[in-house]
Amino acid sequence: MKLFLVCPQCTHFFESTSTQLIENAGRIECPSCEYLFDGYAHYRFDCLEADQPVKKGGYISSIASTEKKPQVDISSSDNLGQSVEIQSLAPQVGENKISRLSNGPNLYEAVFAPLPQKKSIWRLANIILFMIFGVLIAINFNKQIPVSMLQSSDWTYQLCERIGCEFRSARRISELRLVGADLVIRPDIGQDVYQFRATIQNLGAESLQLPAIELKLSDIQGRVITSRVVYPIEYSEDVVDLELGTKMEHQVNLLLRVGEGSPVAFDSYLFYPKEDKA
Structure with missing residues (x-):
């Protein structure tokens, strides 16, 4: 069933849709006189006659007319002959009957359909x-x-x-510092035994893994006598998590035995070993 709108000013009759009413919030402009009116209050369906006003929520007044077939009265006379008189009754206009449309689309379903929801x-x-x-x-x-x-x-x-x-813990070698590194000989412990002492400081804002330490011992001519890598599990046996908290430091104390030559200099570095990936 179609939906039609009637302009209350010029009574122009034109077709519309419920979608158009919803998009314009019921405000419709007449295409004939450009008058802006409320479409929800001035609508009709195609099942109604054009000259029949419809009010929202009201009743529809329909005129029912009754017609009677003409009656024929035949009378005979002996002297004048037969004559036929046809009497026809004028159609009588019936009374106005009030009825509500029982079939057809629901006005709420046709016009007041819910607005489509926009996806957020x-x-x-x-x-x-x-x-x-x-x-x-x-x-x-x-x-x-x-x-x-x-x-x-x-x-x-x-x-x-x-x-x-x-x-x-994270691994950021740039936030770690190795300070106070020292290498001294310890003849009281054994021959060719050296003690390495240093402090690892964490200057970052979060806990970091303890790094590995690389030691390079060189002789008087600058040649590397021995090189050794010390992992956190070797120099921090008392630390369970093998990590260094923020703004904290860790003391390193190692005993090294050098078999060849007598080192006179050393270099120490901090680094994170590469992890083996399966």
Whole structure:
């Protein structure tokens, strides 16, 4: 069933749609006289006659007319002959009957349909972020997660324990300093035994892994006599997590036995060894 609008000023009759009414909030401009009126209050359906006004929520007045077939009265006379008189009754106009339309589209369904909901960009962005987070968890399952990603969040630690992952400190060698390095001979302990002492400082804003230390001992001519790499598990047996907290330092105390020559100089470096990937 089609929906028609009637201009209250010029009574122009034109077709419209419920979508057009919704988009314009019911304000419709007459294409004939350009008069702006409320389309929700001046509408008709195609089942109605053009000269029949319809009010919102009201009743439809229909005129019912009754017609009677003409009656024929035949009378006979002996003297004048037969004559036929046809009497016809004028059509009588019936009374106005009030009736409500029982069939046809519901006005609410035709005109007052709910507005289409616009998709929120933020809702879509949140869905994408949750999907990315789920993929990362699936890929990094049972893998090591940097502590820098999970700072001061108790629930993240509990979640990691449930899925079986392992926390590991970040590796930033630029924020570590090796200060107070010293190499002295210790004849009281044994022949060709040297003691290396130094302090590793963490200048960063987060906990870092303890690095490895490389020592190069050279003779009087500058030739390298021996070179050795000391890993954190060797010089920090008392440290359980093998990490250095923020703005903290760690004392290194090592005993080295040099078999060839007598070193007169040394160099020390901090570095992170490359991890073996399966």
